[in-house]
Amino acid sequence: MDHLEDKYIPLKRTKNKSQKTEVRPFVDYRSVQTTGGDGGNGCISFLSVFMKEFAGPDGADGGNGAHVIFKGSRDVRSLDHLTSVISGNSGQPGHNKDCTGKNATNTVIKVPVGTIFKSNGNIVGSIEEEGGVFVAARGGAGGKGNAFFTNNIDQAPRIAEYGGKGETIAYEVELRIMADVGLIGFPNAGKSTLLRSISRARPKVASYPFTTLRPHIGIVHYADLHQLAVADLPGLIEGAHTNRGLGIDFLRHIERCSCLLYVIDMAQPQPWLQLQVLRYELEQYKYGLSSRPHAVVANKMDLIEAQVNVSEFVRHVDLPVVGNNNKKKSSDAGVGATDTGVGATEAGVGASDAGVGLVLDPQEVGCDCIGPPDPESRLRPVQFYVPTPETHLQHTYRLHRQAMQVWNQQFWAQHNAKYKKTKEAFIQKRLDEKYNNNNNSNKTLSANEMSAFYKSFLDQNRDTHALYNKEWYGRNVTGIVLGMGVWVEKLIKFGK
Numbered sequence: 318m319d320h321l322e323d324k325y326i327p328l329k330r331t332k333n334k335s336q337k338t339e340v341r342p343f344v345d346y347r348s349v350q351t352t353g354g355d356g357g358n359g360c361i362s363f364l365s366v367f368m369k370e371f372a373g374p375d376g377a378d379g380g381n382g383a384h385v386i387f388k389g390s391r392d393v394r395s396l397d398h399l400t401s402v403i404s405g406n407s408g409q410p411g412h413n414k415d416c417t418g419k420n421a422t423n424t425v426i427k428v429p430v431g432t433i434f435k436s437n438g439n440i441v442g443s444i445e446e447e448g449g450v451f452v453a454a455r456g457g458a459g460g461k462g463n464a465f466f467t468n469n470i471d472q473a474p475r476i477a478e479y480g481g482k483g484e485t486i487a488y489e490v491e492l493r494i495m496a497d498v499g500l501i502g503f504p505n506a507g508k509s510t511l512l513r514s515i516s517r518a519r520p521k522v523a524s525y526p527f528t529t530l531r532p533h534i535g536i537v538h539y540a541d542l543h544q545l546a547v548a549d550l551p552g553l554i555e556g557a558h559t560n561r562g563l564g565i566d567f568l569r570h571i572e573r574c575s576c577l578l579y580v581i582d583m584a585q586p587q588p589w590l591q592l593q594v595l596r597y598e599l600e601q602y603k604y605g606l607s608s609r610p611h612a613v614v615a616n617k618m619d620l621i622e623a624q625v626n627v628s629e630f631v632r633h634v635d636l637p638v639v640g641n642n643n644k645k646k647s648s649d650a651g652v653g654a655t656d657t658g659v660g661a662t663e664a665g666v667g668a669s670d671a672g673v674g675l676v677l678d679p680q681e682v683g684c685d686c687i688g689p690p691d692p693e694s695r696l697r698p699v700q701f702y703v704p705t706p707e708t709h710l711q712h713t714y715r716l717h718r719q720a721m722q723v724w725n726q727q728f729w730a731q732h733n734a735k736y737k738k739t740k741e742a743f744i745q746k747r748l749d750e751k752y753n754n755n756n757n758s759n760k761t762l763s764a765n766e767m768s769a770f771y772k773s774f775l776d777q778n779r780d781t782h783a784l785y786n787k788e789w790y791g792r793n794v795t796g797i798v799l800g801m802g803v804w805v806e807k808l809i810k811f812g813k
């Protein structure tokens with residue numbers, strides 16, 4: 318568990334990186350044609366039984382065709398399983414002896430939550446929650462059999478219906494949010510290398526521009542089980558908004574990232590110009606896109622030129638800058654993690670030691686920020702965002718949460734210290750008993766032997782834990798009441 322004490326590192330790997338070179342680009346857009354199943358035909362039939370040759374019409378109805386339905390699910394993240402044509406099965410035809418044809422089972426296709434459906438450029442549907450459905454193409458109804466048409470005038474109708482045709486509709490299926498973080502930069506800036514370092518994604522890396530042609534998503538795992546989806550996007554060049562390079566198609570992907578990381582090749586002359594071009598292109602494509610929450614990764618910090626350029630770069634930009642060197646492997650986290658070059662630290666760059674240590678200021682990103690786990694308490698500290706102006710109620714609520722954090726941190730720091738001390742004493746005592754104080758320095762106790770300690774520790778601390786729980790509930794109830802107050806206050810303000 319030592320790695321928890323490091324800053325901003327992903328969860329330790331449970332298995333080695335895959336050696337496969339196979340790459341699966343992330344699919345966030347698909348054009349599909351959906352066709353509902355046809356209804357089954359109705360049947361024309363007349364029953365003839367023993368002693369009653371003309372027993373009347375017995376042709377049954379056909380079954381309904383299948384609808385094509387998209388269903389929101391958190392099990393899928395991309396649209397790569399969608400084929401260009403999706404068809405529903407047809408219903409079965411009706412039979413004699415009033416045997417109705419079987420309805421076809423609907424074709425249900427899972428898509429990620431946040432999928433939108435466009436037809437002729439207009440949004441015609443979206444899936445906003447797990448289990449939410451969008452009926453893309455309805456199946457045809459089953460045709461009626463001749464038994465249905467029997468009436469007082471015509472007791473032997475010789476007519477039946479054909480089953481209805483299923484609808485055929487084409488859609489452009491898109492993901493609204495593709496990833497939490499999008500890596501944006503010029504070709505060769507090192508975006509794919511960075512993604513390979515921090516996740517298990519395997520985008521191709523090479524020293525020529527436009528190596529990456531389609532987005533790749535990597536998942537970064539954190540110690541608190543939080544997962545961050547990071548998108549490696551194709552390189553952007555000047556004039557991309559006028560469809561140069563990979564052009565508009567590529568800019569579309571950026572729109573679907575919640576926050577942006579500009580990856581800048583610090584070894585290039587005047588690296589701040591890269592940033593200006595990137596921001597300009599985003600802004601030209603869509604107004605306000607460049608003002609998404611963002612930070613800068615000053616990349617290739619192992620190179621001398623980069624270390625020379627970085628101090629000048631920091632003077633030219635007004636964004637948080639994180640130094641990074643993909644070429645230096647971090648040995649402790651079990652991943653080729655990013656590391657700050659010395660030059661960057663000297664230049665006063667807000668940098669991290671390992672992982673994507675986003676050094677974000679709550680005031681800048683407009684929300685609370687969570688830090689790496691505290692070595693004593695193992696709780697991740699929160700830096701609270703202070704809204705401006707802050708109302709009296711908001712102030713009280715924030716102070717309450719701050720006080721709760723301090724109390725929580727203190728309790729668990731003390732508790733963990735006590736646990737560690739008691740455990741060490743227990744192990745020492747048992748080893749002494751077991752080996753008669755002889756040469757037990759590198760011996761350990763089995764899990765069975767340790768279970769006695771865990772039980773006695775929990776028994777001894779039952780009252781402390783009960784008191785903690787009581788206080789925790791009390792403080793949380795106060796927090797909920799204050800939080801609701803803040804919420805109501807916001808609603809009233811919004812109503813005005």
Ligand SMILES: Nc1nc2c(ncn2[C@@H]2O[C@H](COP(=O)(O)OP(=O)(O)OP(=O)(O)O)[C@@H](O)[C@H]2O)c(=O)[nH]1
Nearest residue numbers: 504505506507508509510523527528529552617643
């Ligand atoms: N010295 C040094 N080289 C790096 C670093 N990161 C990446 N590179 C090299 O830069 C080159 C381009 O890396 P990529 O990761 O393919 O760059 P990219 O931004 O994905 O490029 P495109 O896919 O073409 O947009 C490769 O030769 C990498 O080995 C770094 O931190 N230091």
Ligand SMILES: [Mg+2]
Nearest residue numbers: 508509528529
């Ligand atoms: Mg690449």
